[in-house]
Amino acid sequence: MDSAALQTPALLLDTVALEHNLVTMAHRLPGMTLRPHMKATKCTSLARYQTEFGHHGFTCATIKECEGMVAAGLGGDLLLANEVLRTERIGKLLTAADAARVTVAIDSQATLDAAILGGVRDVVIDVNIGLPRCGCDPSEAARLADAARRGGLTVRGVMGYEGHLMMQLDAAKQQEQVEQSMALLIAAHCEVGGELVSAGGTGTHRVNRWATEIQAGSYAVMDSDYARRDDGFHQALFVEATVLAVNQKGWAVADAGLKAFGMDHGLPSLPGAQVLFCSDEHVTFRPGADWKLQPGDRIRLTPAHCDPTIAYHEAMWLSPAVALDAEAALELGASSPIDITDRWAVDLRGW
Amino acid sequence: MDSAALQTPALLLDTVALEHNLVTMAHRLPGMTLRPHMKATKCTSLARYQTEFGHHGFTCATIKECEGMVAAGLGGDLLLANEVLRTERIGKLLTAADAARVTVAIDSQATLDAAILGGVRDVVIDVNIGLPRCGCDPSEAARLADAARRGGLTVRGVMGYEGHLMMQLDAAKQQEQVEQSMALLIAAHCEVGGELVSAGGTGTHRVNRWATEIQAGSYAVMDSDYARRDDGFHQALFVEATVLAVNQKGWAVADAGLKAFGMDHGLPSLPGAQVLFCSDEHVTFRPGADWKLQPGDRIRLTPAHCDPTIAYHEAMWLSPAVALDAEAALELGASSPIDITDRWAVDLRGW
Numbered sequence: 001m002d003s004a005a006l007q008t009p010a011l012l013l014d015t016v017a018l019e020h021n022l023v024t025m026a027h028r029l030p031g032m033t034l035r036p037h038m039k040a041t042k043c044t045s046l047a048r049y050q051t052e053f054g055h056h057g058f059t060c061a062t063i064k065e066c067e068g069m070v071a072a073g074l075g076g077d078l079l080l081a082n083e084v085l086r087t088e089r090i091g092k093l094l095t096a097a098d099a100a101r102v103t104v105a106i107d108s109q110a111t112l113d114a115a116i117l118g119g120v121r122d123v124v125i126d127v128n129i130g131l132p133r134c135g136c137d138p139s140e141a142a143r144l145a146d147a148a149r150r151g152g153l154t155v156r157g158v159m160g161y162e163g164h165l166m167m168q169l170d171a172a173k174q175q176e177q178v179e180q181s182m183a184l185l186i187a188a189h190c191e192v193g194g195e196l197v198s199a200g201g202t203g204t205h206r207v208n209r210w211a212t213e214i215q216a217g218s219y220a221v222m223d224s225d226y227a228r229r230d231d232g233f234h235q236a237l238f239v240e241a242t243v244l245a246v247n248q249k250g251w252a253v254a255d256a257g258l259k260a261f262g263m264d265h266g267l268p269s270l271p272g273a274q275v276l277f278c279s280d281e282h283v284t285f286r287p288g289a290d291w292k293l294q295p296g297d298r299i300r301l302t303p304a305h306c307d308p309t310i311a312y313h314e315a316m317w318l319s320p321a322v323a324l325d326a327e328a329a330l331e332l333g334a335s336s337p338i339d340i341t342d343r344w345a346v347d348l349r350g351w
Numbered sequence: 352m353d354s355a356a357l358q359t360p361a362l363l364l365d366t367v368a369l370e371h372n373l374v375t376m377a378h379r380l381p382g383m384t385l386r387p388h389m390k391a392t393k394c395t396s397l398a399r400y401q402t403e404f405g406h407h408g409f410t411c412a413t414i415k416e417c418e419g420m421v422a423a424g425l426g427g428d429l430l431l432a433n434e435v436l437r438t439e440r441i442g443k444l445l446t447a448a449d450a451a452r453v454t455v456a457i458d459s460q461a462t463l464d465a466a467i468l469g470g471v472r473d474v475v476i477d478v479n480i481g482l483p484r485c486g487c488d489p490s491e492a493a494r495l496a497d498a499a500r501r502g503g504l505t506v507r508g509v510m511g512y513e514g515h516l517m518m519q520l521d522a523a524k525q526q527e528q529v530e531q532s533m534a535l536l537i538a539a540h541c542e543v544g545g546e547l548v549s550a551g552g553t554g555t556h557r558v559n560r561w562a563t564e565i566q567a568g569s570y571a572v573m574d575s576d577y578a579r580r581d582d583g584f585h586q587a588l589f590v591e592a593t594v595l596a597v598n599q600k601g602w603a604v605a606d607a608g609l610k611a612f613g614m615d616h617g618l619p620s621l622p623g624a625q626v627l628f629c630s631d632e633h634v635t636f637r638p639g640a641d642w643k644l645q646p647g648d649r650i651r652l653t654p655a656h657c658d659p660t661i662a663y664h665e666a667m668w669l670s671p672a673v674a675l676d677a678e679a680a681l682e683l684g685a686s687s688p689i690d691i692t693d694r695w696a697v698d699l700r701g702w
Contacts, residue, residue, distance in 0.1 A: 062632060133633055244485055258615050259613075259659055262614065280658050281412045295462060296461055312663065
């Protein structure tokens with residue numbers, strides 16, 4: 001299939017960049033030292049591909065992600081790295097699928113009670129290590145672990161998320177801050193026990209030497225925000241759009257807008273052009289000086305934040321030539337048609 | 352069904368506020384003087400409800416919206432108020448459904464050629480009236496209309512979108528600026544002819560006296576951004592979330608984040624609380640001073656921008672009591688369970 005046949009906006013995945021990212025990460029964090037996070041990519045086909053690189057445990061943020069992973073036969077060791085107050089669907093999943101193991105984060109008596117009530121078997125104690133979000137105070141971790149064990153649950157260890165340090169670009173500072181955060185988690189782990197110290201993400205995977213496993217997801221596809229870290233990953237995710245109008249006053253418009261891009265990290269980018277703003281179904285941009293764009297031309301934009309971008313799309317379209325074409329596009333504006341080799345459903349959306 | 356049974360995050364629609372908004376608008380802009388825009392609400396059930404208030408023509412932003420409206424039997428007079436370069440799906444729609452009429456915006460020779468090629472029968476000339484987006488220069492409108500008529504198309508008139516004036520809160524300035532924009536459109540209309548002068552939106556519907564029909568969508572459900580206009584509409588759209596954690600250090604966390612809210616207009620709001628930030632599946636907020644929130648409690652947040660928020664959700668859940676409960680929630684933090692009376696699919700998502 002030719003990319004020109006795609007209805008735009010369309011999510012494109014460059015398979016060469018994807019493979020590069022998976023190889024790079026598997027070299028740094030082999031096997032179970034990486035627990036790829038499905039919240040970023042929401043795609044069981046991508047998860048299955050990640051198993052080819054040696055990763056067989058996955059992180060989920062929602063019950064729906066757990067259900068989808070189990071249905072795809074990838075539920076052998078899932079960590080629901082999130083608190084849930086209604087866990088019946090997890091219990092059902094464990095009863096229905098013998099091969100499924102779902103470990104759930106708890107951080108309070110209420111989440112512990114919910115886990116027991118719903119039929120959860122395995123938990124980790126979620127410890128707050130600096131990000132103002134979930135996680136118990138480190139001083140409460142041991143008590144909660146004891147209560148969980150008394151309740152008949154297996155406590156597999158601890159987790160923490162130093163999310164506030166992902167975009168600390170000063171390497172020395174990041175090193176120091178991650179060490180401080182992880183000192184809290186390690187201290188809690190000494191009291192809690194278990195084999196897991198689960199933490200981290202794409203932004204801290206190179207400096208977090210204390211976790212037994214890193215919960216990174218974005219590294220696989222990347223976005224313009226994480227690109228600022230310059231961690232050796234390549235941009236694999238793009239949104240293809242059709243140019244609708246080229247105005248003589250100096251702007252052009254294409255058909256990808258607020259429903260095609262997560263906007264919390266700002267505007268998407270288009271190399272060589274200046275993106276001015278997004279409307280519901282449009283992006284308005286100032287084309288490169290030498291570009292000769294015409295209505296009907298295709299352009300490929302880079303999302304600022306991959307997770308909420310992917311969550312808007314039903315599928316991603318694969319090609320080994322997306323990034324290859326980027327250099328020519330920088331000069332011409334318009335992207336060339338490329339061969340689409342596969343379609344992966346974004347099948348883990350919703351809740 | 353009780354709202355407590357909903358999987359969160361869940362989109363709630365207050366039917367009392369919705370009815371108030373539809374009554375209010377139908378009084379101001381009866382019948383065909385309003386062409387409700389489906390890009391905001393993406394829901395054929397809501398569109399069908401709007402017909403009960405006298406509106407039988409609708410505006411769409413995507414081909415998918417047109418297809419869904421025709422499939423729902425609501426395609427008698429659709430305006431695709433957007434340029435499209437590939438129109439075969441429109442042509443198929445017209446051939447397949449006798450009762451369907453889809454008028455398509457054109458603003459260039461390329462979009463005219465595409466319309467003819469794809470089997471489009473009716474067009475409007477989209478004129479740029481100040482927003483840097485699509486629309487031809489006013490001076491080109493007559494030439495384009497002539498070319499369309501020579502090509503065998505029916506030119507139903509003109510459209511323009513003064514989107515840059517929606518949030519002009521100074522009433523006198525808005526009046527003056529809308530008049531200037533519309534002067535361009537009216538001048539073009541004098542040369543183009545046809546029965547339609549289609550323009551406007553929720554933000555300008557009270558001052559735009561020149562359009563024969565207003566393309567407003569958000570008024571039906573509203574958001575915290577449009578609420579700043581204080582135009583007499585009530586907030587009907589909320590996202591129900593479950594409190595996951597209440598931290599002694601002064602923050603609480605609930606399970607609605609970047610995949611539950613369009614973020615281009617900023618954070619969602621929670622009356623009585625201060626929303627601090629959103630993560631992929633979480634909102635962190637500072638609860639009201641007297642609130643006694645517990646994990647498991649429900650809260651109801653107001654989106655900052657309805658269109659890209661709705662596009663993340665599969666369905667909206669209806670109740671006449673959502674807004675009624677808001678006053679109690681302001682005091683207590685937690686919302687009470689309410690009776691859910693219906694489920695409307697958000698069936699016009701995607702492209």
